[in-house]
Amino acid sequence: MNRKMMLITAFPADALMHAGGSLLKYLENGTSVSLLILSDGLKASSAYSFDEIEADAAGCSYAIRKEFSKLYSGMGVSSVRFLMKEGYPLPENPETISEVAELIRREDPDCIITHAWEKDFSCPDYSTVSNIVLRAADAARSEGEGRLPVFGMEPFRPELTGWHPDLMLDITDYEEKKEDLLSSLRSVKPDTAFLSQRARARGVHASGRGGKLSCRYAEAFSRRLPICTEAYLVW
Numbered sequence: 001m002n003r004k005m006m007l008i009t010a011f012p013a014d015a016l017m018h019a020g021g022s023l024l025k026y027l028e029n030g031t032s033v034s035l036l037i038l039s040d041g042l043k044a045s046s047a048y049s050f051d052e053i054e055a056d057a058a059g060c061s062y063a064i065r066k067e068f069s070k071l072y073s074g075m076g077v078s079s080v081r082f083l084m085k086e087g088y089p090l091p092e093n094p095e096t097i098s099e100v101a102e103l104i105r106r107e108d109p110d111c112i113i114t115h116a117w118e119k120d121f122s123c124p125d126y127s128t129v130s131n132i133v134l135r136a137a138d139a140a141r142s143e144g145e146g147r148l149p150v151f152g153m154e155p156f157r158p159e160l161t162g163w164h165p166d167l168m169l170d171i172t173d174y175e176e177k178k179e180d181l182l183s184s185l186r187s188v189k190p191d192t193a194f195l196s197q198r199a200r201a202r203g204v205h206a207s208g209r210g211g212k213l214s215c216r217y218a219e220a221f222s223r224r225l226p227i228c229t230e231a232y233l234v235w
Contacts, residue, residue, distance in 0.1 A: 004032045006109035008100065008133050010090060010125040011041030012068035012082075013188040017195055018153035019113055020178040021171025022219050027076040028174075034079040034107045035072055036100065038129055039087035040064045047189045064187040071181065079107070090125045092132055100136035109148070112137060116152035116222055118161040126155065134224065152222040154198070165220035168206045175199055175217040 005026055007015045015023060015035055027033055040046075040061045042053060048060045065082055072080045083099060085091055104112070114133040115126035130152060137148045155161050171178070175196070182192045202218035 003111075004034075004107065004109045006034050006036065006104065006107050006112045008036045008038070008112060008114045008129065010038055010087065010115065010123070010129045011045045011188075012037050012064055013041070013045060013182075013185065013190055014115070014126075014153070015072070015113075016178070016181060017190050018115075019219055019221075020181065021174040021199065021217065022113075022169045022221075023077075024075065024174040024177055025169070025171060033077050034081075034109070035077050036081050036083065036103055037068070038083045038085045038090055038096075038100075038132075039125070040082060040084065041087055041188070044088045044123065044125065046187055047185075048187070060187075067185070067187050071185075075181075087125055090128045090132075092128050097132055097136050097139065100132055101139040104136055104140040104148070111149040111151065113151045113153060113221070116155050116161065116163050117224065118152075118155065118163045120155045120157070120161055122156045122160075147225060150224045152224065154202075154220045154222075163222060165202075165205075166223040167221045168202055168215075168218040169221070170203075170206060170212055170215040170217075171199065171219050172203065172214065172216045 009015050023033065042057065042061050042064065046060065046064055053060055069080045085096060112133060115130045117127060117130040120126040134150060137150055141148065154165065155163055179192055179196055182190050182195065199217040199219060202220050203216045206212045206215040206218040
């Protein structure tokens with residue numbers, strides 16, 4: 001599988017939390033993956049206390065970037081970049097869109113994974129990033145080129161956003177590794193039990209209604225554009 005994938009997220013742990021199993025699966029199958037992180041998430045998602053940030057914000061930020069650069073590189077991600085925008089709220093302006101578009105142009109991916117475009121009330125920065133990515137992806141393509149396929153990761157509370165899955169990817173063989181990586185984090189403390197339970201629920205969905213009986217864990221994604229085919233129905 002000689003393909004190129006690009007993940008663009010608001011904060012460092014997002015790719016691992018929402019698409020970690022899929023990321024591991026693609027990397028194992030030879031896909032070249034690059035990761036662009038817009039903010040260090042210091043004030044939005046880090047495990048550092050207010051006092052620790054006040055005392056040494058630069059040191060805390062460096063520790064976050066060091067931990068995740070090492071983690072993703074160890075997984076096999078070819079490029080890990082931090083845009084270092086101020087989070088909460090992230091800026092949705094022409095400058096940021098232009099920077100993201102230039103990096104998309106440079107990486108030239110076959111597809112992009114980012115946050116869902118529906119408003120996520122648990123973190124407004126997520127929908128901001130998806131809007132930036134959609135506009136940047138269009139700006140990165142030359143006239144006459146097809147639009148880049150963009151997939152949205154499942155939000156924390158899909159029932160509050162109107163989000164629904166268009167695609168579920170079987171990550172049964174990668175869930176344990178994903179959980180181990182999540183549990184190893186120091187600068188961020190994600191709810192690993194909740195994420196595992198959600199993957200399990202999607203696995204049940206995929207096996208019961210999707211017909212993939214061997215699937216026990218899955219990650220769900222939405223698709224910005226419909227699949228166009230000259231042949232027949234795709235499933």
